[in-house]
Amino acid sequence: MSGEVSPPQCSRAGCRAAASWLIRWRNPRIHGADRWKSWVACDEHRDYLREFLAARSFPLDVSPLAREVSGP
Numbered sequence: 001m002s003g004e005v006s007p008p009q010c011s012r013a014g015c016r017a018a019a020s021w022l023i024r025w026r027n028p029r030i031h032g033a034d035r036w037k038s039w040v041a042c043d044e045h046r047d048y049l050r051e052f053l054a055a056r057s058f059p060l061d062v063s064p065l066a067r068e069v070s071g072p
């Protein structure tokens, strides 16, 4: 059997923790209205990355990282 999927790592530089949050954001200066970037963050760095983007007035959306779940 295969299918072992390693969890995504936090987007914070130097952090290797498993991410559990999805941060979608865009830079209005260089991205079109339908062009969103995605970062993932661990619990520790979710607020750090959100503040980083908020400080630049970038539109952003934070949501729990969906896990692929098969079966009950």
Ligand SMILES: [Zn+2]
Pocket (backbone or CB within 6 Å): 010, 011, 012, 015, 016, 017, 041, 042, 043, 044, 045
């Ligand atoms: Zn992290």
